[in-house]
Amino acid sequence: MTVVHRPTPPDSTAAAPDEADALLSVRDLRVDHATRSGRHRAVDGVDLDLFPGEVLALVGESGSGKSTTARAILGLSGRARVGGRILLHGSGGTRTDVLTATERRLRQVRGGEIGFVPQDPAAALNPVQRVGAQVAEAVRLHHRTDRAGARTNAVRLLGEAGLPDPARIALRLPHELSGGMRQRVLVAMALAGGPRLLVADEPTSALDATVQHRLLDHLDHLRSEQNLSMLLITHDLGVAADRAHRIAVMSAGRIVEQGPADAVLHRPGHTYTRALLEAAPGLDDPTGADAPRTDPNANDGPPLVRVENLIKDYGGPEPAVAGVDLTLERGRTYALVGESGSGKTTTARTVIGLTRPTSGSVLFDGVDLTSLRGSRLRRMRRRFQVVYQDPYASLDPRTGAAASVAEPLRAFRVGDRAWRRARAVELLDRVGLHASTADRRPGELSGGQLQRVAIARALALEPDLVVCDEPVSALDVRVQARILDLLAELQRDLGVAYLFISHDLAVVRRVAHRVGVMHRGRIVEEADVRTLFAAPEHEHTHELLAAVPGRARAHREIPV
Amino acid sequence: MGRHAHAVARRTRPAGFGTAGPGTGTVTRYVLRRLFQALLVLWAAYTATFALLYLLPSDPVSLMLRGGGEESFATPEQEAELRERWGFDQPPAIQYLTMLGLALTGDLGTSLTTGQPVVAALAEALPPTAQLAGAALVTAVLLGGGVAVAATYTRSPLLARFLTALPPVGVAMPTFWVGLVLVQVVSFQWGLLTALGGETSAAGLVLPALTLSLPVAALIAQVLSDGLRAELARPHTTTARAKGASRARVHLAHALSGGVLPTLTLVGVVTGELLAGAVVVETVFSRPGIGRITATAVEAQDLPLVQGVVLLAAVVFVLANLLVDLLLPLLDPRVRIGARRPGGAAA
Numbered sequence: 001m002t003v004v005h006r007p008t009p010p011d012s013t014a015a016a017p018d019e020a021d022a023l024l025s026v027r028d029l030r031v032d033h034a035t036r037s038g039r040h041r042a043v044d045g046v047d048l049d050l051f052p053g054e055v056l057a058l059v060g061e062s063g064s065g066k067s068t069t070a071r072a073i074l075g076l077s078g079r080a081r082v083g084g085r086i087l088l089h090g091s092g093g094t095r096t097d098v099l100t101a102t103e104r105r106l107r108q109v110r111g112g113e114i115g116f117v118p119q120d121p122a123a124a125l126n127p128v129q130r131v132g133a134q135v136a137e138a139v140r141l142h143h144r145t146d147r148a149g150a151r152t153n154a155v156r157l158l159g160e161a162g163l164p165d166p167a168r169i170a171l172r173l174p175h176e177l178s179g180g181m182r183q184r185v186l187v188a189m190a191l192a193g194g195p196r197l198l199v200a201d202e203p204t205s206a207l208d209a210t211v212q213h214r215l216l217d218h219l220d221h222l223r224s225e226q227n228l229s230m231l232l233i234t235h236d237l238g239v240a241a242d243r244a245h246r247i248a249v250m251s252a253g254r255i256v257e258q259g260p261a262d263a264v265l266h267r268p269g270h271t272y273t274r275a276l277l278e279a280a281p282g283l284d285d286p287t288g289a290d291a292p293r294t295d296p297n298a299n300d301g302p303p304l305v306r307v308e309n310l311i312k313d314y315g316g317p318e319p320a321v322a323g324v325d326l327t328l329e330r331g332r333t334y335a336l337v338g339e340s341g342s343g344k345t346t347t348a349r350t351v352i353g354l355t356r357p358t359s360g361s362v363l364f365d366g367v368d369l370t371s372l373r374g375s376r377l378r379r380m381r382r383r384f385q386v387v388y389q390d391p392y393a394s395l396d397p398r399t400g401a402a403a404s405v406a407e408p409l410r411a412f413r414v415g416d417r418a419w420r421r422a423r424a425v426e427l428l429d430r431v432g433l434h435a436s437t438a439d440r441r442p443g444e445l446s447g448g449q450l451q452r453v454a455i456a457r458a459l460a461l462e463p464d465l466v467v468c469d470e471p472v473s474a475l476d477v478r479v480q481a482r483i484l485d486l487l488a489e490l491q492r493d494l495g496v497a498y499l500f501i502s503h504d505l506a507v508v509r510r511v512a513h514r515v516g517v518m519h520r521g522r523i524v525e526e527a528d529v530r531t532l533f534a535a536p537e538h539e540h541t542h543e544l545l546a547a548v549p550g551r552a553r554a555h556r557e558i559p560v
Numbered sequence: 561m562g563r564h565a566h567a568v569a570r571r572t573r574p575a576g577f578g579t580a581g582p583g584t585g586t587v588t589r590y591v592l593r594r595l596f597q598a599l600l601v602l603w604a605a606y607t608a609t610f611a612l613l614y615l616l617p618s619d620p621v622s623l624m625l626r627g628g629g630e631e632s633f634a635t636p637e638q639e640a641e642l643r644e645r646w647g648f649d650q651p652p653a654i655q656y657l658t659m660l661g662l663a664l665t666g667d668l669g670t671s672l673t674t675g676q677p678v679v680a681a682l683a684e685a686l687p688p689t690a691q692l693a694g695a696a697l698v699t700a701v702l703l704g705g706g707v708a709v710a711a712t713y714t715r716s717p718l719l720a721r722f723l724t725a726l727p728p729v730g731v732a733m734p735t736f737w738v739g740l741v742l743v744q745v746v747s748f749q750w751g752l753l754t755a756l757g758g759e760t761s762a763a764g765l766v767l768p769a770l771t772l773s774l775p776v777a778a779l780i781a782q783v784l785s786d787g788l789r790a791e792l793a794r795p796h797t798t799t800a801r802a803k804g805a806s807r808a809r810v811h812l813a814h815a816l817s818g819g820v821l822p823t824l825t826l827v828g829v830v831t832g833e834l835l836a837g838a839v840v841v842e843t844v845f846s847r848p849g850i851g852r853i854t855a856t857a858v859e860a861q862d863l864p865l866v867q868g869v870v871l872l873a874a875v876v877f878v879l880a881n882l883l884v885d886l887l888l889p890l891l892d893p894r895v896r897i898g899a900r901r902p903g904g905a906a907a
Contacts, residue, residue: 074802103806111804118802123795128817128892137813138803173893186799193804 022089023197023229024050024073029084031068031077042068042080044253050197050229057232057244057261059276061476062447065253066233067119070201073098073231074116075106088113088197112142115190115228117219119202121182125174131185132158132170135192142193154192161188162218179340180211187219191226198223198230205236208339208503213547216243235476237280238506238549241265249273279478302366304330304464304497305351310360312346319358320346322521328514330464331491333498335508335529337544338518344501347518348467351499352384353377365464382412385458389470391450395442401428401453402438408460427456431486448479452486459490467499472507484510506548509533517541587886594885598878605874606663606867610656613863668871669864673856678868681853686872689849692841693834695769696776701827703773704780711781712788713811724785730778735837739771739844768845772837776830783826787819794818821892828884832877 031043043065050056060066072082075098086098088109096109110116118124126134135154139145145153151170158166161184174182183203190198203219204212220243223230234240240247241261248258249272257270268274305328313319321343328334336344349355351362353369362369364380372380385408388394395404405424409415415423425438431452442450451471458466468487472480488511490496502508508515508529515532516523517540525538536542643649647658659669668678704727711723746752746767791797792815800814801807838851850869857865889895 071798076798076801107804107806109804110802116799116802118795118799120795124799126796126800126814126817128821128894129814130893137800137805141804175894189799189803 021051022049022087023052024048024089024231025085025087026069026073027085027087029069029072029086030082031065031072032081033068034079034081039081042253043072045084046250046253046255048231048248048255048258050231052196052229053224053227054246055223055230055232055244057234057240057247058250059234059237059240059247060250061235061276061478064250066235066250067201069250070116070199070231070233073199074110074114075099075101076110107141111138111190111193111195113193113195113197115193115195115198117183117186117190117198117200117203120206121179121186122174122206124186125182127174130171130173131177131182132172135170135185135189138189138192154188157188157192158185160191160222161185162215163188179207180215183207183215184218187215187222191222196228198228199233200230201233202235203232204239205234209505209547209549210339210503210543212239212549236549237265237276237477242549249276275478279481301330303327304365305499306363307347307351308361308363310347310350310362311358312343312350312355313358319521321350321357323360324518324521324523326516326523326526328465328497328499331495331497332513333491333500333511335500335502335512335515336518336523337502337505337508337515339503339544342518343521344518345469348469348499348501352386352465352467353380382461383463384465384467385461385463386467386469387451387454387458387471390474391447391454392442392474394454395450395457397442400439400441401433401445404453405456405460408457412461414461423460424456427460428453430459430490431456446479447475448483451475451479451483455483455486455490459494459496462494463496465497465499467501469501470503471500473502473504480507487511504548505533505544517544591882591886594882598875598882601878602871602874605870606660607656609867609870610659613866614652614655663871668868671857671865672862673860673865678864681865682850682868682872685848685850685853688847689835689838689842689851691765692768692772692847692849693831693838695765696772696834696837697827697831699769699773700776700780700830704777705784705823707777707781708784708788709811709816711785712792712815713807727778727782727785730774730781733774735771735775735840736844738774739768739841742767742771743845764847768841768847771844772834772841775837776833779826779830779833780823784820784823787822788815789819791815791819817891821888824884824888824891828881831880832873835873835876 026046026048029043029046029048030041032039032041034040046065046069048056048058048069058066058069068077068080071077072080073086075086082099084099088096088098090096090113096105098106098109101109125131132151132154135157136147136150139150139153139157140147143150143153155166155170158169163169163181163184169177169181169185174185177185183206186203190200198219200219204215207215216239219230222228232240232244244261246259247261247264248255249264249270250256251272257264257268257273264273265277268277305326307324307326310321310324311319312321324343324347326334326336326347336347338344346355350357351364351369353362353372357370360370364383367380369377369380399407402421402424405427406420409420409423414420425435428438429435433449433452433456437445437449437453442453445453451474455466455471471487472483475483484507487498491498498511500508500511512529514526515529516526517532517538518524519538519540525532525536525541527537532541533545536545640649647655650658662669666679668682670677671681674681707723707726711720711726714720714723788811792811797810797814800810805813835850838849839854840851841847842849842851843855850872853865854869856862857869
C-alpha cells in the first residue's frame, strides 16, 4: 500500500480552499474556434483553481479541450474567441487577467510566471538552432544579462534538467538528441524565466514508459525544490494518478468531475470518469493476462516463424540486433517489449523481410526468408502484413478508406475492380467501420477509425502473420481498449498470428501469449505472459514494470 | 521590452553558441569537387549546343551569306572557300574536337556577323548585364521578402489577403508588357528616370532592374510566405511564444530561420531566370548587354556567339548554385558541407 511517487498535498484536509489563496484561478472559460461550418466551442465554461505547490492534472481524451485550455492560460489562443476570466495572482498581491492583459504584460507572464512544457519534443524545438541557444534565449527574455551570462545560465539549467555533460549538449541540434533529452531541454527552457507555475501539456506521452517515468520523477523533484505549481495535462489516468494532488476530468469542453486524486480515482462520480478508468490498461486489469484466452489454432503443427541467432549490424558501436532467437506459433501473439532503440522494430522488420539481417536465419513456415530474392520474396509477402503506429502517416491522405484497403489486393492482382471494392467494404465492416466511411479520406476520420482502416488493409490478403508496431500507442485509452479487443477478436476468428511490438507492458499484458523483453539488441527474458508478470526475473523487466503509469493506483482497489 | 526589438534586429541566433562547423580541409575538398562537377556541366552544355546548332539542316556560311532571305552575291566557289576558312567543310566530329580544343584554351571562335572574337564580345556585354541582374536580384529579394514577411505578419486579414494575392499577379504579368508600361508611365508621362537609350547610369538602371525583378520577386514572395506559414504552424514557434518572445521575434528569429531555406535554393535557380529575362528587358529598354547579344545572335544564327552565350549562362548557373550550397549550412546547421546525406558523417 505504499504510494511511491505521490507528493503530499500542501493542505490535504481543506476541501475547497479559498480562491484568494489560489495562484491561478480560471472562471467560466469559453473558447470558440471559427470553422468553415460556423463556430465550434472547444472549451465551454471551465473553472479551475491551482494553489501554490500543487499539481493539478487535467485529464481527458484528445479533442476534449485540454490543450485549448492550456493555450488560453498562456494567452496563446490565436484567432479563437475567448471569454471568461483567467486570473494569475502575483507574489505582491498583484492580479493579472490573462485575457485582458496587454501583449507587453503577457510577454512577462509567458516564461516569466508561467513556464510551458509542450508535448512532442521532436517538433517543439527549433530544428535549426542549437539547444543551448534556445535555452539562453529564454533566459535573456526574462533576465537582464549579457550573452555570456545567458550561456552560462543555459548550461546550468540544462544540467538541472538532468542532462549529462550540459556544456556539450548545449552545442547540439535538436535532431542529434533523443526524445527524452529533448524533453529535458524543454523543461530547462520552461524553468529559465523563473516561473512559479508550470503548464505541462502531455509532457511525456511521446516517450517510452521508462524514460517517461524518469522524466516525471525529475519534474517532481524540481517542482518540490522550487515550490512550483503544475497544471499537468494528460490523457493518461495512470500518470495523473501517480503525480497529481487533484484531478479534473474534462470531456467535450467541460470539466465533468474535479476533486482530490484519491476521490476521483476511487469514487468516480461521473460516468465518463468511470469509462476512462475502465479503459485504462493498468496492471490490475481484469481483462488482462488472467482472463482465459481462447486460441483454437494454437500449437497444431510446426511454428509459423522461427528466428535463429539473428544479428543486424548497421555499423554503430553495437549491433541493433545482437543475436535474437524467437518462435511464433500459428494463431498466437508474440510481444516484443523494450525501450526505443532496443532493437524491437529492426527484429520485426527482419522477420518480414524488409531488412536483410547481417547473419542468422528467419524461417517463415519452413522457408528461409533471408535466402529469398525478387519475385519469390514478393510472393511470400502476401502472407505477412504490417500495422504501424501512426495511422495518419501510414495511410495516403488522398486515398479513400476502401481504396486503401483494396490496395494490397490490387498489388497482387486479386479479383477485378468491383470485387476488390466489395471486399474492401466487407473488410471495413469486419473491423467495425460502417460502409459510409468507405470513401472518406484520412483527414475525415479519427485516429481510432484510421487504425481500423490500417488493420483492414493488413487483413485484405488473409495473411498468416500481422506485425503490429506499437499499434495503439498513438491512440486515446478508450480507443486503445477497443482496438485491442478488435485485434483479439480477429485473431480468434481468422487464426492470424501477431508479432506485437510495444513499449507498454500494460498493453502487452492484454494481448500477448508470449512475451520477449528486449534490451540492447537481445531478448533478456522470455516467458508466457502470465509467468512474466507474476514472476519477472531480469532486472530490466522489473524496471519496465515499475515504469508503467498507474502503479500507485494498481496497488489500491477500485470499486466497479 | 525594447531590448527584445533590438535583439531581433541584431542577429538571428538568440545567443552565442558558436557553430561547430566542419574543418577548412573538408570545405576545400568540397569546393574542388563541386568545381570539377561544374566543368562537367560546362562540357555537357557545350556539347549539347554544338550538336543542336551545328547539326541543323542549314549551314552557317549559307545563312550568313543569305541573311534575311536575300539572294547570295557570293559564287559557289567563294562559299566553299569561306567554309574551308572556318572549317565547316570538316566532318562534324573533327569540327567538334577542334572547337572544343580551342574552347579549352579560352578561344570561343569569332562572331560570324561582326567578326569580333566571341570572348571579347561577351566581356564587353557582361558588365551592364551584371549590373542589371545584380540590381534586379537585390530588388527581388527585398521586395519578395518584404511582401512575404508582411503578408504572414500582419494581423489584418484584408491586408494579408491582398499581399498574398500579389505574387500570382506578379508572375502572370509578361516582362515586356511591364517594361513598356513603366516606360510609358514613369518616363513619358511623369518625365522621370529616362530609361531608354542605353544609359548605364544609376537612374537609368531603376526601371529595367525593377522590370526584371518583378517575376523573380513574385516567386520569392510565394515560396517564402509558404515557408513562413509552414514554420509558424509548427509547434516550435508556439514554444518560442510561450517563452515570452514577442511576435516579431518569433517571426524573424524562429519562423524565418527555417522558412527561408526553400527560398535560398530558389534564389540559386532564378539567377538563370534573370539572364533569360535580360533578353527581353534589354531589348525593351534598348540597353547593351548579354541579353541583346543573345537576341541578335539567335536572330542572325551567329552560332559561335550563341554557343558562347550558352556557356556563359551555364557558368553563371553553376556558380550561383555553388554559392547557395555553400551558404546553406550557415543558415541550416543540420546541413553539413561534404556530408553525403543530412546528419551523416562528413565525407
